[in-house]
Amino acid sequence: METANIGGISFSIPLVLILMLMATLLLRAAEKRRRDLAYFSSSYGPLVYLRLGAVDAITTDDPAVVREILVRQDDLFASRPKLVSAFQLSYGGRDIAFAPMGPQWKRLRRTCVEHLLTTRRFESFAGNRALEALHLMRDVRGKACKGEMIDVSQVLGAFTMNNVARMLLGRRYLGAGPAEVDELLNLTRELFRLLGLVYPGDYLPLWRWLVDPFFVGTEKKIRDVSRRLDEFLQRVIDEHRQAIEAKNLTDGEYGANRDFVDVLLSMPGEEEEERMDDRKMKAIMLDTFAAATDTSAVASEWAMAEAIKNPELLQRAQEELDRVVGRDRMVRESDLGDLNYLRCIVRETFRIHPPGPFLLPRESMKATELMGYHIPAKTRVFINAHALGRNKSVWGDDADEFRPERHLPADGERVEVLRTGELEILPFGAGKRKCPGATMGTTMVLLALANLFHGFDWEAPEEIDMEEAFGSALRKAKPLRPAGHGGATFGGFPVPVTGR
Numbered sequence: 001m002e003t004a005n006i007g008g009i010s011f012s013i014p015l016v017l018i019l020m021l022m023a024t025l026l027l028r029a030a031e032k033r034r035r036d037l038a039y040f041s042s043s044y045g046p047l048v049y050l051r052l053g054a055v056d057a058i059t060t061d062d063p064a065v066v067r068e069i070l071v072r073q074d075d076l077f078a079s080r081p082k083l084v085s086a087f088q089l090s091y092g093g094r095d096i097a098f099a100p101m102g103p104q105w106k107r108l109r110r111t112c113v114e115h116l117l118t119t120r121r122f123e124s125f126a127g128n129r130a131l132e133a134l135h136l137m138r139d140v141r142g143k144a145c146k147g148e149m150i151d152v153s154q155v156l157g158a159f160t161m162n163n164v165a166r167m168l169l170g171r172r173y174l175g176a177g178p179a180e181v182d183e184l185l186n187l188t189r190e191l192f193r194l195l196g197l198v199y200p201g202d203y204l205p206l207w208r209w210l211v212d213p214f215f216v217g218t219e220k221k222i223r224d225v226s227r228r229l230d231e232f233l234q235r236v237i238d239e240h241r242q243a244i245e246a247k248n249l250t251d252g253e254y255g256a257n258r259d260f261v262d263v264l265l266s267m268p269g270e271e272e273e274e275r276m277d278d279r280k281m282k283a284i285m286l287d288t289f290a291a292a293t294d295t296s297a298v299a300s301e302w303a304m305a306e307a308i309k310n311p312e313l314l315q316r317a318q319e320e321l322d323r324v325v326g327r328d329r330m331v332r333e334s335d336l337g338d339l340n341y342l343r344c345i346v347r348e349t350f351r352i353h354p355p356g357p358f359l360l361p362r363e364s365m366k367a368t369e370l371m372g373y374h375i376p377a378k379t380r381v382f383i384n385a386h387a388l389g390r391n392k393s394v395w396g397d398d399a400d401e402f403r404p405e406r407h408l409p410a411d412g413e414r415v416e417v418l419r420t421g422e423l424e425i426l427p428f429g430a431g432k433r434k435c436p437g438a439t440m441g442t443t444m445v446l447l448a449l450a451n452l453f454h455g456f457d458w459e460a461p462e463e464i465d466m467e468e469a470f471g472s473a474l475r476k477a478k479p480l481r482p483a484g485h486g487g488a489t490f491g492g493f494p495v496p497v498t499g500r
């Protein structure tokens with residue numbers, strides 16, 4: 001069987017002859033490339049083969065092919081390629097998200113699921129999330145009262161980052177205070193940007209030695225972001241160590257009050273090392289921190305943009321909130337299950353604006369057959385979640401339209417934002433490498449949106465530009481900066497305002 005028989009594009013480049021030309025084209029196309037990839041599948045068939053420099057790659061937006069890759073042959077496609085940016089930023093693949101499939105990945109993922117993301121632990125942080133929702137409302141209120149435009153991505157980024165910091169580090173503002181949160185937010189965004197770059201050096205090895213160091217400097221930027229994040233993470237670890245030593249606590253005594261960093265500090269290392277080494281700890285901390293923060297904030301920003309662009313949709317969500325929650329208190333996490341229309345908005349956002357448009361790239365661990373085609377070992381796999389959500393054969397002719405009503409069940413049953421086993425909407429991936437933070441991510445998005453819609457009226461001073469910037473995260477090309485209107489306080493509640 002021939003790889004080139006798969007529908008689509010196959011090009012092999014004589015490397016030495018036209019390296020520079022290829023390099024220039026690759027660079028120019030880098031930003032556009034992911035967008036182009038998004039449309040390959042619909043133009044060339046359900047499974048598209050690409051030859052990217054020296055690398056075999058396939059992409060798909062078809063539920064049947066996705067099922068084959070992520071469910072039936074999940075074991076075989078569950079590794080990650082070694083990309084320059086991911087390798088450098090993940091302490092040489094010592095993390096969870098970019099680690100190749102193997103015992104180290106298994107062990108770290110288990111640690112994360114069993115110590116950070118258990119249902120019990122997640123529920124025990126509900127009070128903290130309520131406090132963070134209050135801070136979010138205060139923040140927006142302060143700006144609304146001064147007539148300032150709200151930088152939605154910034155306020156939502158701070159909300160998610162603080163929630164994650166509480167679960168991960170056991171406290172809210174990291175180190176120096178809110179300014180450090182802003183700096184960290186910018187750093188995590190830069191991290192995502194770098195991870196999402198189509199870096200020519202991943203496909204043309206000579207690029208790394210002949211072009212990048214002299215003309216582009218991508219790897220220098222990666223090293224710089226990596227160093228700055230490392231300083232922050234090392235500081236957090238050192239502070240935790242000092243706190244444990246100061247209290248002279250043993251593992252047993254520390255017990256229930258431990259945050260995730262404490263757990264990592266108490267874990268044995270590999271090959272009979274007494275403790276896990278700092279680099280591995282930092283890699284896991286960075287994974288969870290970055291994976292949780294930007295993705296949730298990006299999804300919430302898209303939902304806000306869609307709602308503000310379409311006032312009838314916003315009004316319908318607000319009427320539901322008034323009916324379910326009333327006008328004398330903030331939205332609680334326990335209300336979220338009764339907010340069917342809001343849940344449809346979030347589900348529709350995940351369909352049409354999945355925060356990870358290509359999930360994270362996977363790599364086949366050995367040669368296999370897929371839908372009748374031969375796929376060599378080490379083929380790179382891009383699951384096109386973005387095009388999957390807009391696939392007209394699945395979603396009908398209005399697939400490009402943001403229409404939350406499409407998810408409302410006729411019988412009034414509760415809307416499930418995520419359905420077990422579903423592959424047509426894939427914000428968190430599926431199979432072995434599925435996002436372990438799906439419940440936490442969805443709850444943060446629902447909670448932030450519910451309170452922002454409930455507490456404020458929103459209007460944009462000008463037409464909202466819905467252009468998408470493709471990268472690891474699918475963010476808005478132009479940040480959303482609407483006005484939030486506020487006035488009265490909720491009943492006896494000390495903080496939020498609403499002019500509604």
Ligand code: HEM
Nearest residue numbers: 097291292295296355356359360429430433435437440441
């Ligand atoms: C709306 C929020 C979120 C979205 C949209 C999201 C999306 C994703 C996606 C698409 C992947 C790749 C899945 C694949 O390759 O098949 C992923 C992986 C991952 N996510 Fe999330 N995520 C979110 C929140 C979170 C949270 C809250 C955490 C943890 C605190 C988290 C931790 C991770 C980790 C550790 C991985 C790597 C999994 C592995 O490779 O084994 N994510 N996420």
